[in-house]
Amino acid sequence: MNGDSTPMDRTIPSGQTPKICARPLEPEEASISVNGYRKSALRLLELFSGIGAVSAACGEIEVVGSIDISQPAASVYTANFSTPNLVREISALPDQLLADYQADVWWMSPPCQPFTRRGLQADIHDPRCQAFLRLIDAISRIQPTVVAMENVHGFESSLAFARMQEVLGDVGYRIATEKLCSSQFGVPNLRPRFFVIATRVGEPSLAPPDSTTVQPIEQFLDAPEQFSRWEGLEVSEQQLREYAHAVSIVTPSEDLSRCFTSAYGQSIVRSGSYLRVPDGIRRFSPSEVARLLGFSDEFVLPEDLTTRQLWKLLGNSLNIHCVRHVLRAVQRAVKEGAD
Ligand SMILES: C[S@@+](CC[C@H](N)C(=O)[O-])C[C@H]1O[C@@H](n2cnc3c(N)ncnc32)[C@H](O)[C@@H]1O
Numbered sequence: 001m002n003g004d005s006t007p008m009d010r011t012i013p014s015g016q017t018p019k020i021c022a023r024p025l026e027p028e029e030a031s032i033s034v035n036g037y038r039k040s041a042l043r044l045l046e047l048f049s050g051i052g053a054v055s056a057a058c059g060e061i062e063v064v065g066s067i068d069i070s071q072p073a074a075s076v077y078t079a080n081f082s083t084p085n086l087v088r089e090i091s092a093l094p095d096q097l098l099a100d101y102q103a104d105v106w107w108m109s110p111p112c113q114p115f116t117r118r119g120l121q122a123d124i125h126d127p128r129c130q131a132f133l134r135l136i137d138a139i140s141r142i143q144p145t146v147v148a149m150e151n152v153h154g155f156e157s158s159l160a161f162a163r164m165q166e167v168l169g170d171v172g173y174r175i176a177t178e179k180l181c182s183s184q185f186g187v188p189n190l191r192p193r194f195f196v197i198a199t200r201v202g203e204p205s206l207a208p209p210d211s212t213t214v215q216p217i218e219q220f221l222d223a224p225e226q227f228s229r230w231e232g233l234e235v236s237e238q239q240l241r242e243y244a245h246a247v248s249i250v251t252p253s254e255d256l257s258r259c260f261t262s263a264y265g266q267s268i269v270r271s272g273s274y275l276r277v278p279d280g281i282r283r284f285s286p287s288e289v290a291r292l293l294g295f296s297d298e299f300v301l302p303e304d305l306t307t308r309q310l311w312k313l314l315g316n317s318l319n320i321h322c323v324r325h326v327l328r329a330v331q332r333a334v335k336e337g338a339d
Contacts, residue, residue, distance in 0.1 A: 042334065045103035045144075046083075047090060047110075047135060051076040053318035054107045055083060056295060057327060065101045067093070072309050073316075079300040090131035095138050105146040105330060108135060109318060112152040114160065118270075124159045132160060140167050146330050147198040150318055153179060155194050164196075173198040176329070178206035182292070185321035186212040188220070188255045189292040193318070195326045201337025206329050217275070218252035220291040230307045232265055233282045235274060240281060248273040249281055260289045262315035265308050271315070286310035294320030 041062040046054045049066035050073045066077060067086045077085045113119050114126035124133060139147055147168065155161055156177065165175060181192040197204040227233060240247050246269040248258045260272035265283060272289070274281050284292075286301055293314060301310050 042104045042146075042331070043102060044105040044107060045098070045101045047106060047108045048131075049073070049077060049085065050109065050316050051313050052081055053293065053295075053320055054109065054323055055081050056299065057318075057320045057323035059324075061105070061327060064103050070313075072305055073313055075302055075305065076300070076310075076313060079302050091134040093134075093138075095141055098135075098138050099142045103144055104334070105148060106135075106139065106144045108132065108147070108149040110135075110149070110151065112155070115155045115158050116152050117154050121154070121158075124163065129160055133163065136164050136167050140171050143171060143200060145200055146334060147173065147196075148326055148330055149196045150193050150323070150326075153192055153194055161196075164198075168198050172200055174200075174204055176204035176206045176333075178208065178326075180208065180322040180325060182294070182319035182321055183214060183256065184209050184211075185294075185319070185325070186214050187292055187294065187319070187321060188214055188217045189257045189259070189319075191259045191293075191319045191322070193322060195322065197326060197329055197333065199330070199333045199337065202333035203336065204329065204333040206326065209325055214255040216253050216255050217250060217257060220288055221252060221275075222285050222287055226287065227285065229303075230285045232307055233285060235268075235281055235283055237281055239268065240274065243269050246270060249276055250274070251276045257284070257292065260284065260292070260311070260315050262312045264289070264311040264315050266312075286314055289314045293317055 041060050043062050043064045044054070044058060046052065046063055046066040049055065049068045050070065052066060055063045055066060055077070063081070063083045065084050065086065066081070067088055067090055068074065068077070069087065069089050071087055074085050074087045110132035111128040114123050114129040115121060120126070123129065168175065175196060175198045177194065177196050179192060179194050182189050183191075195206060197206055240249065250257050250273045252275065257273035258270075261270070263271040265271075272284065275284055286307060289311065290299055290301065291297070305313075
């Protein structure tokens with residue numbers, strides 16, 4: 001948790017802690033030294049913050065603000081973090097408002113629909129890309145020390161990324177990129193994503209993590225008594241059989257599940273895996289998806305949101321292990337530039 005936030009509710013009882021718990025950033029990693037004087041934690045602004053995967057990953061990095069247009073996302077965010085959360089259309093934000101956060105690091109997780117390979121790939125012509133393009137313009141004027149971002153595979157060859165490289169390159173940013181997947185961090189879940197760091201200090205570098213053993217899915221499952229909270233976990237074998245070619249059914253002892261998207265619970269195919277249990281096949285619950293994303297058991301999934309709303313929000317979120325890996329690379333670049 002960030003700051004002095006107080007979780008209102010624990011949806012996952014203690015004793016269910018998964019083996020893979022994303023390690024918080026150490027204070028040493030989060031602070032920087034400028035001319036031999038140790039400056040306190042970097043200040044980070046989370047843009048397109050959703051439920052706050054980046055805030056959850058920050059540890060000792062100070063999150064000074066978070067902005068997203070979604071009210072349901074805000075209700076999860078504010079149940080977990082004391083950081084100010086602004087519910088606003090990002091493309092309409094004036095430069096001054098963004099500059100007033102005085103953030104060293106801007107993290108952006110813009111919508112992926114303009115770039116997904118299964119979508120229309122309208123790229124910069126997609127209205128959902130406008131807020132990102134507006135931020136690129138703002139970055140060229142406000143020039144935060146570091147910009148970091150996440151998007152789907154395919155973004156790397158987009159016109160939007162070409163624009164970002166050109167505009168940021170012109171004002172002196174150096175850029176590093178890497179494709180990372182939660183499965184590289186020992187998590188039995190696929191979530192391949194493209195990450196970018198752009199810095200005005202130091203030399204950014206991003207590399208894959210050291211290899212690690214992947215844990216079985218059973219380490220991430222709820223206790224049976226928790227299921228009463230969720231609606232719509234059941235799914236009939238017959239329904240799945242109709243789409244047998246395009247659904248993934250896994251068992252608790254397996255070590256890989258498919259990427260959970262915002263369509264989980266709505267679309268049967270290509271939205272995430274189903275779990276074979278002794279009495280049939282079921283969907284993964286939102287708290288199980290949250291664990292696979294690296295959220296701790298203290299992370300609150302508010303009771304007033306439906307199971308479907310939570311699946312949607314979690315499906316839009318980020319894997320916290322990947323974000324921490326990128327934030328460590330941000331720290332290294334800033335330290336190198338400041339020492
Ligand atoms: C890929 S998700 C990122 C989610 C987030 N990082 C998380 O941990 O949940 C994109 C987010 O951008 C928000 N969003 C989309 N368009 C926006 C806009 N024009 N202004 C503000 N937020 C927007 C969505 O509500 C969504 O939460």
